[in-house]
Amino acid sequence: MxxxxxxxxxxxxxxxxxxxxxxxxxxxxxxxxxxxxxxxxxxxxxxxxxxxxxxxxxxxxxxxxxxxxxxxxxxxxxxxxxxxxxxxxxxxxxxxxxxxxADLEDELIRALGTAAVERVVDAEGELGSFRTLQKQLVWRERTTHDQLRRFMGSGGGRKIRYSGLLVAALDLDQxxxxxxxxxxxxxxxxxx
Incomplete structure:
Protein backbone atom coordinates (compact mmCIF):
# COMPACT_ATOMS: atom_id res chain seq x y z
CA MET A 1 0.00 0.00 0.00
CA ALA A 102 -30.32 -5.36 -0.24
CA ASP A 103 -26.78 -6.38 -1.11
CA LEU A 104 -24.57 -6.50 -4.19
CA GLU A 105 -25.75 -9.98 -5.19
CA ASP A 106 -29.34 -8.69 -5.18
CA GLU A 107 -28.27 -5.79 -7.40
CA LEU A 108 -26.44 -8.09 -9.83
CA ILE A 109 -29.34 -10.56 -10.07
CA ARG A 110 -31.79 -7.73 -10.79
CA ALA A 111 -29.47 -6.20 -13.40
CA LEU A 112 -28.92 -9.49 -15.22
CA GLY A 113 -32.35 -11.00 -14.78
CA THR A 114 -32.94 -14.45 -13.36
CA ALA A 115 -32.69 -16.29 -16.70
CA ALA A 116 -29.20 -14.90 -17.34
CA VAL A 117 -28.10 -15.74 -13.78
CA GLU A 118 -29.39 -19.29 -14.24
CA ARG A 119 -27.27 -19.55 -17.41
CA VAL A 120 -24.20 -18.52 -15.39
CA VAL A 121 -25.07 -21.13 -12.73
CA ASP A 122 -25.53 -23.74 -15.47
CA ALA A 123 -22.16 -22.85 -17.03
CA GLU A 124 -20.60 -23.54 -13.61
CA GLY A 125 -22.22 -26.97 -13.53
CA GLU A 126 -24.44 -26.10 -10.57
CA LEU A 127 -27.89 -25.82 -12.12
CA GLY A 128 -28.84 -29.20 -10.62
CA SER A 129 -27.91 -27.97 -7.16
CA PHE A 130 -29.95 -24.82 -7.73
CA ARG A 131 -32.96 -26.88 -8.85
CA THR A 132 -32.64 -28.92 -5.66
CA LEU A 133 -32.80 -25.74 -3.58
CA GLN A 134 -35.88 -24.63 -5.52
CA LYS A 135 -37.66 -27.86 -4.54
CA GLN A 136 -37.05 -27.40 -0.82
CA LEU A 137 -40.27 -26.69 1.04
CA VAL A 138 -39.07 -23.38 2.48
CA TRP A 139 -38.04 -22.08 -0.99
CA ARG A 140 -40.77 -23.51 -3.28
CA GLU A 141 -43.08 -20.51 -3.05
CA ARG A 142 -40.34 -17.88 -3.18
CA THR A 143 -39.43 -15.96 -6.34
CA THR A 144 -36.61 -17.19 -8.54
CA HIS A 145 -34.77 -14.00 -7.61
CA ASP A 146 -34.95 -14.85 -3.89
CA GLN A 147 -33.97 -18.45 -4.60
CA LEU A 148 -30.90 -17.31 -6.53
CA ARG A 149 -29.87 -14.95 -3.72
CA ARG A 150 -30.13 -17.83 -1.25
CA PHE A 151 -28.22 -20.13 -3.59
CA MET A 152 -25.40 -17.59 -3.96
CA GLY A 153 -25.19 -17.26 -0.19
CA SER A 154 -25.04 -21.00 0.44
CA GLY A 155 -22.12 -23.31 -0.17
CA GLY A 156 -18.48 -22.65 0.52
CA GLY A 157 -17.26 -19.60 -1.35
CA ARG A 158 -20.16 -19.52 -3.81
CA LYS A 159 -20.85 -15.81 -3.25
CA ILE A 160 -17.20 -14.98 -3.89
CA ARG A 161 -16.97 -17.11 -7.02
CA TYR A 162 -20.23 -15.92 -8.55
CA SER A 163 -19.80 -12.18 -7.94
CA GLY A 164 -17.05 -11.91 -10.57
CA LEU A 165 -18.90 -14.25 -12.93
CA LEU A 166 -22.08 -12.18 -12.70
CA VAL A 167 -20.14 -8.98 -13.39
CA ALA A 168 -18.55 -10.70 -16.40
CA ALA A 169 -22.04 -11.57 -17.71
CA LEU A 170 -23.33 -7.98 -17.44
CA ASP A 171 -23.84 -5.69 -20.38
CA LEU A 172 -21.75 -2.68 -19.42
CA ASP A 173 -24.77 -0.42 -19.87
CA GLN A 174 -26.72 -2.44 -17.27
Whole structure:
Protein backbone atom coordinates (compact mmCIF):
# COMPACT_ATOMS: atom_id res chain seq x y z
CA MET A 1 0.00 0.00 0.00
CA UNK A 2 2.98 2.29 -0.39
CA UNK A 3 1.63 4.05 -3.50
CA UNK A 4 -2.00 3.91 -2.43
CA UNK A 5 -4.03 7.07 -2.85
CA UNK A 6 -7.56 5.62 -2.59
CA UNK A 7 -8.96 2.82 -0.46
CA UNK A 8 -12.25 1.25 -1.50
CA UNK A 9 -13.95 -0.22 1.56
CA UNK A 10 -16.39 -3.06 0.95
CA UNK A 11 -18.07 -5.43 3.37
CA UNK A 12 -16.77 -8.74 2.07
CA UNK A 13 -14.61 -10.63 -0.41
CA UNK A 14 -17.50 -11.13 -2.86
CA UNK A 15 -17.94 -7.35 -3.08
CA UNK A 16 -14.18 -6.95 -3.59
CA UNK A 17 -14.28 -9.51 -6.39
CA UNK A 18 -17.15 -7.69 -8.13
CA UNK A 19 -15.47 -4.27 -7.91
CA UNK A 20 -12.19 -5.65 -9.26
CA UNK A 21 -13.98 -7.53 -12.05
CA UNK A 22 -15.86 -4.42 -13.18
CA UNK A 23 -12.73 -2.29 -12.98
CA UNK A 24 -11.00 -4.81 -15.25
CA UNK A 25 -13.88 -4.77 -17.72
CA UNK A 26 -13.83 -0.97 -17.78
CA UNK A 27 -10.07 -0.85 -18.28
CA UNK A 28 -9.31 0.72 -14.91
CA UNK A 29 -5.95 -0.46 -13.60
CA UNK A 30 -6.66 -0.20 -9.89
CA UNK A 31 -3.08 -0.77 -8.73
CA UNK A 32 -1.71 1.55 -11.40
CA UNK A 33 -4.07 4.28 -10.22
CA UNK A 34 -3.12 3.78 -6.57
CA UNK A 35 -6.48 2.22 -5.69
CA UNK A 36 -6.76 -0.70 -3.27
CA UNK A 37 -10.01 -2.56 -2.57
CA UNK A 38 -10.25 -3.74 1.03
CA UNK A 39 -12.74 -6.39 2.17
CA UNK A 40 -13.41 -5.37 5.76
CA UNK A 41 -14.87 -8.65 7.00
CA UNK A 42 -18.26 -7.08 7.67
CA UNK A 43 -19.84 -3.66 7.97
CA UNK A 44 -19.21 -3.43 11.70
CA UNK A 45 -15.53 -2.96 10.89
CA UNK A 46 -16.11 0.30 9.01
CA UNK A 47 -15.21 2.54 11.95
CA UNK A 48 -11.80 0.89 12.38
CA UNK A 49 -11.06 1.10 8.64
CA UNK A 50 -12.11 4.74 8.36
CA UNK A 51 -9.89 5.44 11.37
CA UNK A 52 -6.96 3.59 9.82
CA UNK A 53 -7.19 4.95 6.27
CA UNK A 54 -9.22 8.17 6.57
CA UNK A 55 -8.38 11.69 7.76
CA UNK A 56 -7.18 10.68 11.24
CA UNK A 57 -5.15 7.77 9.88
CA UNK A 58 -3.25 7.67 6.60
CA UNK A 59 -5.30 10.52 5.11
CA UNK A 60 -6.24 8.55 2.00
CA UNK A 61 -9.22 9.14 -0.25
CA UNK A 62 -12.00 6.72 0.73
CA UNK A 63 -14.77 5.15 -1.34
CA UNK A 64 -16.89 2.04 -1.12
CA UNK A 65 -20.12 0.09 -1.10
CA UNK A 66 -22.47 -0.97 1.65
CA UNK A 67 -25.77 -2.79 1.96
CA UNK A 68 -28.88 -0.75 2.82
CA UNK A 69 -29.12 -2.58 6.13
CA UNK A 70 -25.63 -1.34 7.05
CA UNK A 71 -26.01 2.24 5.86
CA UNK A 72 -26.50 3.62 9.38
CA UNK A 73 -23.31 1.89 10.57
CA UNK A 74 -21.37 3.58 7.76
CA UNK A 75 -23.03 6.94 8.45
CA UNK A 76 -22.03 6.81 12.14
CA UNK A 77 -18.44 5.90 11.24
CA UNK A 78 -18.11 8.87 8.87
CA UNK A 79 -19.71 11.26 11.31
CA UNK A 80 -17.40 9.98 14.06
CA UNK A 81 -14.41 10.61 11.77
CA UNK A 82 -15.48 14.21 11.24
CA UNK A 83 -16.62 13.70 7.64
CA UNK A 84 -19.98 15.40 8.21
CA UNK A 85 -23.03 15.31 10.41
CA UNK A 86 -26.57 14.09 9.82
CA UNK A 87 -25.34 12.59 6.55
CA UNK A 88 -27.99 11.76 3.96
CA UNK A 89 -27.57 9.12 1.29
CA UNK A 90 -26.60 11.92 -1.12
CA UNK A 91 -23.94 13.01 1.36
CA UNK A 92 -22.62 9.43 1.49
CA UNK A 93 -22.44 9.38 -2.30
CA UNK A 94 -20.56 12.68 -2.30
CA UNK A 95 -18.05 10.99 0.01
CA UNK A 96 -17.77 8.13 -2.53
CA UNK A 97 -19.93 5.53 -0.75
CA UNK A 98 -22.83 3.92 -2.55
CA UNK A 99 -25.66 1.86 -1.07
CA UNK A 100 -26.94 -1.45 -2.48
CA UNK A 101 -30.69 -2.02 -2.06
CA ALA A 102 -30.32 -5.36 -0.24
CA ASP A 103 -26.78 -6.38 -1.11
CA LEU A 104 -24.57 -6.50 -4.19
CA GLU A 105 -25.75 -9.98 -5.19
CA ASP A 106 -29.34 -8.69 -5.18
CA GLU A 107 -28.27 -5.79 -7.40
CA LEU A 108 -26.44 -8.09 -9.83
CA ILE A 109 -29.34 -10.56 -10.07
CA ARG A 110 -31.79 -7.73 -10.79
CA ALA A 111 -29.47 -6.20 -13.40
CA LEU A 112 -28.92 -9.49 -15.22
CA GLY A 113 -32.35 -11.00 -14.78
CA THR A 114 -32.94 -14.45 -13.36
CA ALA A 115 -32.69 -16.29 -16.70
CA ALA A 116 -29.20 -14.90 -17.34
CA VAL A 117 -28.10 -15.74 -13.78
CA GLU A 118 -29.39 -19.29 -14.24
CA ARG A 119 -27.27 -19.55 -17.41
CA VAL A 120 -24.20 -18.52 -15.39
CA VAL A 121 -25.07 -21.13 -12.73
CA ASP A 122 -25.53 -23.74 -15.47
CA ALA A 123 -22.16 -22.85 -17.03
CA GLU A 124 -20.60 -23.54 -13.61
CA GLY A 125 -22.22 -26.97 -13.53
CA GLU A 126 -24.44 -26.10 -10.57
CA LEU A 127 -27.89 -25.82 -12.12
CA GLY A 128 -28.84 -29.20 -10.62
CA SER A 129 -27.91 -27.97 -7.16
CA PHE A 130 -29.95 -24.82 -7.73
CA ARG A 131 -32.96 -26.88 -8.85
CA THR A 132 -32.64 -28.92 -5.66
CA LEU A 133 -32.80 -25.74 -3.58
CA GLN A 134 -35.88 -24.63 -5.52
CA LYS A 135 -37.66 -27.86 -4.54
CA GLN A 136 -37.05 -27.40 -0.82
CA LEU A 137 -40.27 -26.69 1.04
CA VAL A 138 -39.07 -23.38 2.48
CA TRP A 139 -38.04 -22.08 -0.99
CA ARG A 140 -40.77 -23.51 -3.28
CA GLU A 141 -43.08 -20.51 -3.05
CA ARG A 142 -40.34 -17.88 -3.18
CA THR A 143 -39.43 -15.96 -6.34
CA THR A 144 -36.61 -17.19 -8.54
CA HIS A 145 -34.77 -14.00 -7.61
CA ASP A 146 -34.95 -14.85 -3.89
CA GLN A 147 -33.97 -18.45 -4.60
CA LEU A 148 -30.90 -17.31 -6.53
CA ARG A 149 -29.87 -14.95 -3.72
CA ARG A 150 -30.13 -17.83 -1.25
CA PHE A 151 -28.22 -20.13 -3.59
CA MET A 152 -25.40 -17.59 -3.96
CA GLY A 153 -25.19 -17.26 -0.19
CA SER A 154 -25.04 -21.00 0.44
CA GLY A 155 -22.12 -23.31 -0.17
CA GLY A 156 -18.48 -22.65 0.52
CA GLY A 157 -17.26 -19.60 -1.35
CA ARG A 158 -20.16 -19.52 -3.81
CA LYS A 159 -20.85 -15.81 -3.25
CA ILE A 160 -17.20 -14.98 -3.89
CA ARG A 161 -16.97 -17.11 -7.02
CA TYR A 162 -20.23 -15.92 -8.55
CA SER A 163 -19.80 -12.18 -7.94
CA GLY A 164 -17.05 -11.91 -10.57
CA LEU A 165 -18.90 -14.25 -12.93
CA LEU A 166 -22.08 -12.18 -12.70
CA VAL A 167 -20.14 -8.98 -13.39
CA ALA A 168 -18.55 -10.70 -16.40
CA ALA A 169 -22.04 -11.57 -17.71
CA LEU A 170 -23.33 -7.98 -17.44
CA ASP A 171 -23.84 -5.69 -20.38
CA LEU A 172 -21.75 -2.68 -19.42
CA ASP A 173 -24.77 -0.42 -19.87
CA GLN A 174 -26.72 -2.44 -17.27
CA UNK A 175 -24.31 -2.30 -14.34
CA UNK A 176 -26.20 -1.87 -11.04
CA UNK A 177 -26.29 1.78 -9.97
CA UNK A 178 -24.17 1.50 -6.78
CA UNK A 179 -21.40 -0.41 -8.57
CA UNK A 180 -21.59 1.84 -11.62
CA UNK A 181 -21.47 5.01 -9.48
CA UNK A 182 -18.53 3.66 -7.46
CA UNK A 183 -16.51 2.98 -10.63
CA UNK A 184 -17.42 6.39 -12.05
CA UNK A 185 -16.26 7.97 -8.77
CA UNK A 186 -12.98 6.03 -8.92
CA UNK A 187 -12.41 6.94 -12.58
CA UNK A 188 -13.05 10.61 -11.83
CA UNK A 189 -10.62 10.52 -8.90
CA UNK A 190 -7.93 8.77 -10.92
CA UNK A 191 -7.98 11.61 -13.49
CA UNK A 192 -7.30 14.30 -10.90
Missing amino acids: IDTRTVVLVEGVSDKSAVEALAGRRGLDLAGEGIVVVAMGGATNIRAHVGRFGPAGRGLRLAGLCDAGEEEEFRRAFEGAGLGSELSRSDLEALGFFVCV VPRPLDMLLAHLLLGSRR
